[in-house]
Amino acid sequence: MAGLDSPRLEAEWLLAHVLRLPRMRLVLESRKELSPIELDAVGQLLNGRCHRVPSQHLIGTAAFLRHELVVDRRVLVPRPETEGLAMLAIQHLQRLPLQKTPIRTLDFGTGSGALILSIAAEFPSMEAHALDVSVDALDVAKQNADRMGLAGRVRFHLSDRFLQLPPGLHFDLIVSNPPYIPTTEIETLAPEVRDFDPRLALDGGTDGLDFYRYLARESGRRLIPGGNLMMELGFGQAREVAEIFQKAGWMDESVEKDLSGIERVLIVRWPGGLNQDGQEGI
Ligand SMILES: C[S@@+](CC[C@H](N)C(=O)[O-])C[C@H]1O[C@@H](n2cnc3c(N)ncnc32)[C@H](O)[C@@H]1O
Structure with a gap:
């Protein structure tokens, strides 16, 4: 996917974000059918990653130690x-x-x-x-x-x-x-x-x-x-x-x-x- 090092992992991570699940739970939920809203949200995130938008910008936050920080183009x-x-x-x-x-x-x-x-x-x-x-x-x-x-x-x-x-x-x-x-x-x-x-x-x-x-x-x-x-x-x-x-x-x-x-x-x-x-x- 678009020259990414770990495309599968990234896709799983974004999917887990949309479904609000820990990534490891995806295996257990693999038969779950996505709603149209979820499908659309995942599609938008994957499209963003294909254009090399950082996943933290797509999600709007970055993890730092035990905290979750808002991030966007204004900050590193x-x-x-x-x-x-x-x-x-x-x-x-x-x-x-x-x-x-x-x-x-x-x-x-x-x-x-x-x-x-x-x-x-x-x-x-x-x-x-x-x-x-x-x-x-x-x-x-x-x-x-x-x-x-x-x-x-x-x-x-x-x-x-x-x-x-x-x-x-x-x-x-x-x-x-x-x-x-x-x-x-x-x-x-x-x-x-x-x-x-x-x-x-x-x-x-x-x-x-x-x-x-x-x-x-x-x-x-x-x-x-x-x-x-x-x-x-x-x-x-x-x-x-x-x-x-x-x-x-x-x-x-x-x-x-x-x-x-x-x-x-x-x-x-x-x-x-x-x-x-x-x-x-x-
Ligand atoms: C590498 S970033 C670090 C951001 C944050 N501390 C972190 O570790 O994620 C460097 C920061 O220095 C700021 N900076 C650049 N030039 C500066 C200057 N002349 N005076 C003060 N801050 C400056 C930038 O705006 C940027 O927020």
Whole structure:
């Protein structure tokens, strides 16, 4: 079907969605006759997939950890790799001293809100901040915050990088899945990504590393001394990105692998004191 890797599995998944059944139950229901409405709905979804519309766009939601997030063309469809970053952030926050309240966390480039909302859901007393340059993405993130009952607990910032973020805010933790695809590689990506994820969410500049250089230079002054920055990495970027952060004076780097064994998350700590350009780190 249209160059898809697992057409049968995808078809079963969409059929199960229309019938509101777990996919494994389809075998038991194999003699069930579809109503005209169900047939039409399945036909529309299959037609969409044949045109390489992401299944999450067809259904309108994406699964992320234990949550279901609204997604559409305004945001990147959250990926399983990013669930790994969210889990690492949750484990990290669980280790912070309880008397330090409120813990303040920022999601730089929040998109659908997948990272900050799934983290905030685990820590009722955490102060959560979400930043994005896309007003459309923030609309989706706010909708997801509403759906998850977190609307009053997350502050949303429309900001190009840190430029419009209020200056007095300092965070215990910054998480980010920044755009990291080299510009010229975007055209080579699968149609579901190339044609449906926002270009703004993908484009990391000529070598894909523009946002890492920016974060290495600028995010120290947004952290408390000893605060951490946790970032998702693109395939094969770990060594170069770690070097960028070492040279900018960050400490304690660790690189964490995803379930496929790919180096996927870089964790660094800001020691405080002076930034590279000689200004105070906080
Ligand atoms: C790879 S997506 C990540 C979305 C979401 N955090 C996730 O993991 O699914 C990167 C996000 O960064 C945002 N972004 C791109 N350029 C930005 C900028 N200059 N300032 C702030 N956010 C930016 C995009 O709009 C997009 O939502």
